[in-house]
Amino acid sequence: MPRGERPTLTERRAEELRAAIARTAMEIFVADGDTSAKVERIAEAAGVSPRTFHRHFPVKEDVVRPLFRATSEAVAAALRDVPDTTDPVEALVVAWTAAMPGGRLSEFDRRFLTLMVTTSEYRLRWQEADQELCEVIAGYLDRRLPAGGHPLHRTLPAYLVVHATRHVFEHWITSGSEEDLAGLLRDALRMVLAGAAVR
Amino acid sequence: MPRGERPTLTERRAEELRAAIARTAMEIFVADGDTSAKVERIAEAAGVSPRTFHRHFPVKEDVVRPLFRATSEAVAAALRDVPDTTDPVEALVVAWTAAMPGGRLSEFDRRFLTLMVTTSEYRLRWQEADQELCEVIAGYLDRRLPAGGHPLHRTLPAYLVVHATRHVFEHWITSGSEEDLAGLLRDALRMVLAGAAVR
DNA sequence: GCCGACATGGCAGAAACTGACATGTGTGAG
């Protein structure tokens, strides 16, 4: 049994299955206009039994996690690709808008994200994905910002950056996604990092 | 039927019952060292039927809401009492530490809050209570800070203040509650509001 | 003392989960 690679072949398959089920759930949610679809229905549409669904997603709402994890990873990857000579605020703006071609969302995605923002159980899952992003941002800011003494001075700016982004994004989503997202992000991040730089 | 007062007599009673059930749940959680107690047990200990429990708390985890709402209201009240001549950062520090005598938590409260921080379902309820605080903070900051043009410039600082406080508080709780909470809060709030004042 | 609003309780049932066991499929050793 090969144990060399980090992601086992089995795990890779499980991950793909989870992603497929998540995608199915997303389509059902958007089609319904709400998130009340029963597990039985989602599982059937994805071609698995309810038992298998629950094996991969102990709590029903976990089903959207793969979607958020994917975008989190996209942001992290985009941030890695930005040269260190770029202004930190710009780098972060670029990273967060990289996943959206032209700063535009498809109507499908917009409806889905609106559901996620307006349903507290699902919003929590989004926030948990953001949590993982915090680590990435913290690592980036570590390189680009003067270091503080207390451990909080390392994690707090990253935490604030992520939450500021959330706030901006939620505002942008719920207000119709017509405003200039990059501009809003820039303003917000400048506000946050202005305080961090003072340290 | 008197409809003059805002909180109906009936509603007031319901609120008291909810608070009592919440308190009971808290005691059971702390005694058990985890939050897995069944609804049946909490309801019985509180002297109500499971049916009544669910009438007041549609989702089991909602049971802790009254506890967080109470402290949120305490913070809001403390902030109202601070004279407007006080430095905003100090005012917020005072407001948040007002509920804790000498910045100390009882061992009972510490154990409970540790459970709340480490259990995502319950953490969500805490965050929702914080959400209401955002409004209060936004109102306060409106009076004390220069106003920005975009609506985000009004809500974002409040949002960040609340989240920064959360982050500090969670760090403080999980690291043993031995550090100087007021000092940590002061540093964090200074960082946040430094950026806000720039606007 | 009567009436009506309202909260509670009990019961049946839906939906979300979980443990145990059996089946199928693929992969590596011999």
Next chain:
DNA sequence: CTCACACATGTCAGTTTCTGCCATGTCGGC
């Protein structure tokens, strides 16, 4: 090539959470 084992899935029964419905009781006003 075949056997054996690991592992994911499905089925089934059972627990827990949550909901609709109706009967009962209690409290406040007439």
